Amino acid sequence: MSASVLVPNVVSPIVVSLYIPAIFTGLIVGLIGLLGISYQKNDLNALILTDIVGLGMLILVAAVGTDLAEALILPGLVVELAEILAISEILMSREIRKKGKNVDLIPLPVSLDMEVLTTAPTFMAVILIAYGAFLSGFTGGAIAGAGILFYVLSKSARGVPSDIWEGIAGASGIAWCLWLVGFLVFFVFPQFWLLALFLAAFGVFIKVAYKAGLIGVIGREEFKKE
């Protein structure tokens, strides 16, 4: 194909020849999703099936296979998530309004009675937090935050007193200061770069983890209001 004109010589021909199969895979995945939607009568199932079409889009973008494609996948994924969130909000407010109730401007799920929150072992949260600590940095913070979120949600489903996590906000602020100190050390004492690196990495890890955990606290307080 004409794409080979621009590919540097060091790239192996197998990688270049994968482009056309990847394009076909993406289009076929999209068609499978569309087929599923056309059979579907339930609105919620149709919404979930459109996510498969979105996966086809990600395959098409990833088929380019350069570092630019890597940078393009992230906005594609964000757009996909934003659209599915917007549409599910519409679906929720429509269903609530069909029942004749009043809807808030941003409808929240009325109760979080998922079965997984009461049956799954809370040990999962420990694994997530430990793995996040191993990764450190921003990604690790997000994973550990998911662990804390899971813990808070499952505890709230099982009915534990609510004021356990009150001090978390303060710890998050202190960790942020650690992060800033780490950056300062980078510029003032460049010879201690290893210390600065660890301060920055674990500072941002603790901060992001606690911030994500706070979502759970706030969300639970919202649900307790009713």
Place this chain on the structure above:
Amino acid sequence: MDIILLGQQLLGYIPLGDIVLYLAPLNLFMFAGSLAFTTLIAISRTETQVEAGIGTLKDNEVKVNKDEFKIRRFLAIVCGLATAGAMITGDLFNFTLFVCLIGIVNIGIVSAVKQIDVLDAAFQYGLVAMIAVLPLFGGAAMILASTGSLSMLEIVNIPTNAMMIFGSLLLFLGVAGETGVAPFYATKAEMFRTPGSPFLLIIHLSSLLVIIRVIEILLIINKPF
């Protein structure tokens, strides 16, 4: 062939690092038009629909309450700014992102209404917009793969090949689905049946301007002349 197209003259660039905006009379005119309309929307108030009551001589007023008004005005302004950005961007992927933002915001503008059939139409439009993400981004990625660049100032110098034509067809399909024009207009027409006129008009205006811009982009990519 240069980027001078449709009898236009290139007035200049705005290089923002990787992203280069280019200024040509048509793009500048559409940019200014979109911004002017957004300003008009930002300072205006909503209409009130009047329905005839059945079995009585009274009129039934359908009003928009204050919270709904505020969030709708905010989303309409975002939609106007996204349209303005899509008009002068010189980067293909930025264009697709702006179009996606327009699609999401269009759903958001009608998401808080009380009429169930309007919500139903918005849901269907949202499904089409989400499906249209596949050809939109896929087309842009295919053009990137066959030219090695996303900048229209570069693409205009590269001779067209079959993959670029296929990619631009996909791109057009994606824009049509995302803005809800010709084959997908049925749900969008249904979305207008709710009070709050000036904010709903931006949905219309954005799709019209984006279609003109995408035609210009297709001419740049395919170089038929």
